[in-house]
Amino acid sequence: MRLLAAAFLLVAVPSLAQVPSADPAMARRIRGDVEFLASDNLEGRDTGSRGHAIAADYVAAQFRAIGLEPGGEKGGWFQQVPFRRASYEQQPKLTLMIGGKPVALEVGKDAGLRPSVIARSRKLSAGFVFVGFGLKDRRYGFDDYRGLNVKGKIVIALAGTPAGLPSDVDAHLKSSKDLVAASEGAIGFVELPRNDGSTGRGDPVRRGGRPLVDWVDADGRAGSTPPGLQLLLSFSQDMAARLFDGAPRSLAAIRDEAKAKGHLRGFELKPVLAVESESKWEDFTSPEVIGLLKGSDPALAAQHVVLMGHLDHLGMKQDAKPGEDAIYNGALDNAAGVATMLEAARQFAAQPVRPKRSVLFIANTGEERGLLGADYYANHPTVAADSIVGLVDLDMPVLLYPFTDVTAFGADHSTIGATVADAGRSMGVAVAPDPMPQEAIFTRSDHYQFVRKGVPAVLLMTGYANGGAAAWGSYLGKVYHSPQDDLSQRIDWDSGARYALLNYRIAREMADAAQRPMWLKGDYFGDLFDAKGPRAP
Numbered sequence: 001m002r003l004l005a006a007a008f009l010l011v012a013v014p015s016l017a018q019v020p021s022a023d024p025a026m027a028r029r030i031r032g033d034v035e036f037l038a039s040d041n042l043e044g045r046d047t048g049s050r051g052h053a054i055a056a057d058y059v060a061a062q063f064r065a066i067g068l069e070p071g072g073e074k075g076g077w078f079q080q081v082p083f084r085r086a087s088y089e090q091q092p093k094l095t096l097m098i099g100g101k102p103v104a105l106e107v108g109k110d111a112g113l114r115p116s117v118i119a120r121s122r123k124l125s126a127g128f129v130f131v132g133f134g135l136k137d138r139r140y141g142f143d144d145y146r147g148l149n150v151k152g153k154i155v156i157a158l159a160g161t162p163a164g165l166p167s168d169v170d171a172h173l174k175s176s177k178d179l180v181a182a183s184e185g186a187i188g189f190v191e192l193p194r195n196d197g198s199t200g201r202g203d204p205v206r207r208g209g210r211p212l213v214d215w216v217d218a219d220g221r222a223g224s225t226p227p228g229l230q231l232l233l234s235f236s237q238d239m240a241a242r243l244f245d246g247a248p249r250s251l252a253a254i255r256d257e258a259k260a261k262g263h264l265r266g267f268e269l270k271p272v273l274a275v276e277s278e279s280k281w282e283d284f285t286s287p288e289v290i291g292l293l294k295g296s297d298p299a300l301a302a303q304h305v306v307l308m309g310h311l312d313h314l315g316m317k318q319d320a321k322p323g324e325d326a327i328y329n330g331a332l333d334n335a336a337g338v339a340t341m342l343e344a345a346r347q348f349a350a351q352p353v354r355p356k357r358s359v360l361f362i363a364n365t366g367e368e369r370g371l372l373g374a375d376y377y378a379n380h381p382t383v384a385a386d387s388i389v390g391l392v393d394l395d396m397p398v399l400l401y402p403f404t405d406v407t408a409f410g411a412d413h414s415t416i417g418a419t420v421a422d423a424g425r426s427m428g429v430a431v432a433p434d435p436m437p438q439e440a441i442f443t444r445s446d447h448y449q450f451v452r453k454g455v456p457a458v459l460l461m462t463g464y465a466n467g468g469a470a471a472w473g474s475y476l477g478k479v480y481h482s483p484q485d486d487l488s489q490r491i492d493w494d495s496g497a498r499y500a501l502l503n504y505r506i507a508r509e510m511a512d513a514a515q516r517p518m519w520l521k522g523d524y525f526g527d528l529f530d531a532k533g534p535r536a537p
């Protein structure tokens with residue numbers, strides 16, 4: 001999971017409701033898998049590391065033992081994702097022409113420029129266009145680019161969106177501003193914080209120049225670099241304000257306007273930026289692990305339902321002090337998701353009748369680097385792309401209390417919503433609305449990359465009821481993405497078994513139903529990403 005991780009409220013622990021106990025054998029198997037995958041010996045399963053490769057071998061071995069068939073490349077279990085790590089040996093040179101005078105920018109202090117996985121050398125100069133929030137959306141009537149020509153320009157967008165959008169739509173629009181800029185012909189993209197204080201998300205200027213990992217395929221396409229977008233930039237608050245020198249309105253005035261009106265008109269800016277940079281590249285591969293259970297119905301077996309969970313985590317802490325725990329074990333994020341996916345696979349295999357549709361089980365890589373493995377698979381599937389009809393993502397189940405409700409991200413947009421409700425009812429699990437819309441979880445896990453390909457998908461978050469709010473509060477506040485997400489936590493293995501069973505029942509229903517999962521008629525995401533697909537009333 002890749003959250004914004006803001007501050008979380010700690011709440012008093014209520015008395016816990018009784019939940020039906022789970023099958024102890026299921027709980028034991030999940031525990032065994034988590035204990036292996038989260039062990040110190042795997043060193044945090046970083047994308048491309050030996051620890052992750054060993055974890056991938058383990059998942060493949062489990063797939064074999066369960067009775068799945070290899071679903072990867074060349075008849076094997078794996079799809080090797082071609083990754084590239086880009087970094088700087090020498091800081092890039094950034095010069096801003098303001099009022100006819102060159103201002104040399106100090107990289108890491110005044111500005112940040114993301115290393116490039118597409119162009120080793122960059123030498124260019126371009127002007128800026130402010131585009132308001134940088135949104136373009138037919139349904140909601142946003143067209144912040146109207147009347148502006150951004151071809152060959154660097155686009156500057158203010159972070160955020162106008163108030164009042166549904167949380168999934170809001171999350172989607174916020175996460176696709178760079179794609180919009182690229183599709184409008186911009187060559188660079190900058191997002192400025194909505195406020196002039198701290199953003200609470202680390203310093204984007206310093207972060208901007210850090211080494212980054214992306215996939216780059218044989219055609220030169222990359223995962224997180226939109227085509228044509230050569231510059232992903234950030235500016236300090238001072239420098240950002242100076243970009244508006246000579247403009248119709250100052251940055252401060254725009255920020256006030258955004259608070260008051262929530263809608264902004266863009267305009268061209270005066271400064272011009274010259275860039276010279278050399279990126280250093282290091283190429284490597286890391287596997288997706290794919291197992292297949294063939295469907296039993298001759299008419300439906302060509303369709304695939306996908307269960308996935310990310311196997312990678314954050315690796316080792318680079319700046320650990322002597323004696324400090326340096327291993328990001330990722331026990332809940334996401335050894336627990338992979339272990340519960342394996343248990344769901346065992347449930348499928350244990351039934352006397354195979355599901356009607358085929359089922360793919362995928363352990364993703366590169367999730368913590370930006371949902372990269374899932375994105376690569378979604379763009380290079382090992383089965384026909386249009387045969388993937390529905391998806392269940394298992395990511396970061398917080399198994400620290402006996403959950404009695406779940407939030408089903410993405411489910412409300414398709415018939416999967418009813419499937420989740422049915423499966424939940426069969427186990428006494430309620431479905432609750434998103435308790436933390438500010439975290440935009442809908443776009444922060446692997447299923448979103450398939451939603452973007454038009455596939456109805458769901459991610460279940462263990463809910464806030466029955467001690468969940470307190471458990472989530474302390475997990476996100478102290479443990480999430482830290483070396484403390486390890487086996488010393490009091491993991492409730494029964495909850496793991498129930499999470500596995502719930503996801504199994506949802507996927508089983510998707511695989512057996514007469515109709516494939518369908519977007520609801522008029523749904524925003526269905527209409528955006530699968531305009532021609534079938535619809536449910």
Ligand SMILES: [Zn+2]
Pocket residue numbers: 001002003333368481
């Ligand atoms: Zn994570």
